[in-house]
Amino acid sequence: MISGSPDYRDHGLEFPETFLFGSATASYQIEGAYDEDGRGPSIWDTFSREPGRIVNGDTGDVADDHYHRLDEDLDLMQRLGLESYRFSIAWPRIMPTGSGSVNEKGVAFYSRLVDGLLARGIRPIATLYHWDLPQPLEDAGGWPQRDTASRFADYAEAIGARLGDRVHTWTTLNEPWCSAYLGYGSGAHAPGVTSGRAALAAVHHLNLAHGLGVQALRSVVSNDAQYSATLNFHVLRPGDDTADDAMRRIDALANRAFTGPMLRGEYPADLLEDTSKVTDWQFVRPGDLEQIHQPIDFLGVNYYSTATVRTWDGRRPRQTADGHKDAGGSPWPGSEMVEFVQQAGPYTAMGWNIAPDGLEELLVSLHEQFPELPLMVTENGAAFDDQVTDGAVHDVERTDYLQRHFTAAHRALQRGVDLRGYQVWSLLDNFEWAYGYTKRFGIVHVDYRTLERTIKDSGHWYAELIRTRAIPRGPKSQR
Numbered sequence: 007m008i009s010g011s012p013d014y015r016d017h018g019l020e021f022p023e024t025f026l027f028g029s030a031t032a033s034y035q036i037e038g039a040y041d042e043d044g045r046g047p048s049i050w051d052t053f054s055r056e057p058g059r060i061v062n063g064d065t066g067d068v069a070d071d072h073y074h075r076l077d078e079d080l081d082l083m084q085r086l087g088l089e090s091y092r093f094s095i096a097w098p099r100i101m102p103t104g105s106g107s108v109n110e111k112g113v114a115f116y117s118r119l120v121d122g123l124l125a126r127g128i129r130p131i132a133t134l135y136h137w138d139l140p141q142p143l144e145d146a147g148g149w150p151q152r153d154t155a156s157r158f159a160d161y162a163e164a165i166g167a168r169l170g171d172r173v174h175t176w177t178t179l180n181e182p183w184c185s186a187y188l189g190y191g192s193g194a195h196a197p198g199v200t201s202g203r204a205a206l207a208a209v210h211h212l213n214l215a216h217g218l219g220v221q222a223l224r225s226v227v228s229n230d231a232q233y234s235a236t237l238n239f240h241v242l243r244p245g246d247d248t249a250d251d252a253m254r255r256i257d258a259l260a261n262r263a264f265t266g267p268m269l270r271g272e273y274p275a276d277l278l279e280d281t282s283k284v285t286d287w288q289f290v291r292p293g294d295l296e297q298i299h300q301p302i303d304f305l306g307v308n309y310y311s312t313a314t315v316r317t318w319d320g321r322r323p324r325q326t327a328d329g330h331k332d333a334g335g336s337p338w339p340g341s342e343m344v345e346f347v348q349q350a351g352p353y354t355a356m357g358w359n360i361a362p363d364g365l366e367e368l369l370v371s372l373h374e375q376f377p378e379l380p381l382m383v384t385e386n387g388a389a390f391d392d393q394v395t396d397g398a399v400h401d402v403e404r405t406d407y408l409q410r411h412f413t414a415a416h417r418a419l420q421r422g423v424d425l426r427g428y429q430v431w432s433l434l435d436n437f438e439w440a441y442g443y444t445k446r447f448g449i450v451h452v453d454y455r456t457l458e459r460t461i462k463d464s465g466h467w468y469a470e471l472i473r474t475r476a477i478p479r480g481p482k483s484q485r
């Protein structure tokens with residue numbers, strides 16, 4: 007047990023010289039310019055135009071207008087002292103119909119971004135897929151269709167050949183859990199399908215896309231880049247003293263459905279058993295698991311909060327507080343009898359509980375499961391209802407959240423976890439998917455009317471952390 011404050015509000019803890027401090031965004035959430043320079047439509051362009059899908063009917067048409075404000079945003083990153091920037095590439099900018107010829111104007115945007123980062127001494131961490139599937143591929147069946155994984159490999163090869171001399175780290179997929187289970191199971195995310203079978207087929211084809219994508223990148227990249235995938239783990243707590251089975255089921259669907267094939271070359275037997283009434287898994291073809299199980303240099307870990315579960319007894323009203331917008335379907339194929347129980351606060355504006363101990367536990371647990379595999383926190387952060395007052399944003403809660411989670415990461419390091427870096431979500435306030443612009447995660451505030459950027463207090467606090475390499479006092483630290 008490492009000593010420290012029980013509430014994780016430690017300060018002065020130093021990070022190793024090689025630890026990479028950065029921040030993250032995603033294409034559809036910030037870029038805007040949805041129909042410029044040859045970009046094709048994505049499933050999020052379609053979905054956000056469907057009535058009732060997104061709060062206030064918001065879309066990513068303009069978002070933060072990052073596409074046109076690239077230089078300003080690069081300068082912001084430099085002012086914050088970022089050492090890395092994790093961004094995603096919009097597949098429909100590179101291949102507007104999802105396959106076939108490459109749109110060089112789309113490539114030029116990311117080329118300028120990568121050059122701008124390198125010129126400022128910031129390492130580019132490029133994610134190939136953060137949910138903006140080209141609409142024509144969805145029209146052909148989307149992720150439940152095997153062919154989508156092959157199209158992804160073509161796209162990976164095309165962009166790898168063009169940026170592969172300059173990108174420091176490649177990430178194939180961001181949070182395939184969301185793409186599969188929210189996109190095709192619950193229907194809360196694009197394309198809004200509600201089918202357990204489709205969700206599980208999507209799981210497999212996303213896993214396959216990861217494996218084929220890593221191989222495609224490796225075949226064309228000319229520098230000694232690193233390769234990774236980013237998963238959003240569910241850190242589970244028991245909702246009562248009979249919760250073991252509920253925890254095991256959700257762990258299988260949420261976590262091991264991805265770590266199993268990617269890192270061990272197999273699907274967990276209990277996952278196949280739990281879902282056997284939903285699908286026979288015949289979409290897994292001979293040889294697929296070898297294709298998926300590719301060596302990677304680190305695993306990206308996204309963490310925001312914990313989840314408390316128990317088995318529904320069929321008598322009390324069923325709770326479904328799983329932290330995502332309810333769109334009618336289930337994100338848990340074959341395990342719908344699991345209840346997600348309301349957790350103790352404090353909460354962020356998403357209603358997610360603040361639990362830095364969950365991050366420490368997750369990092370230690372992953373290290374124990376995969377001792378040879380380095381880890382990186384590729385997302386962590388919080389939404390709060392920020393106000394601009396006299397040109398400043400005093401986001402005490404977000405700074406406090408970050409201080410506690412950096413403390414958790416430091417404790418994991420002390421416990422022997424090979425943790426390579428931390429990318430705060432998010433650099434800018436942005437389009438928070440089904441919640442539109444109502445949830446602000448940025449360490450930089452964006453005024454959606456004027457598009458003016460204002461560094462929040464949390465951004466200044468993070469800049470000090472990066473400059474000193476030690477956790478600064480937070481607004482709620484005991485002095």
Ligand code: IFM
Nearest residue numbers: 032181308385431438447
């Ligand atoms: O905004 C998202 C991001 O796109 C993926 N991870 C979680 C974030 C907050 O919900």
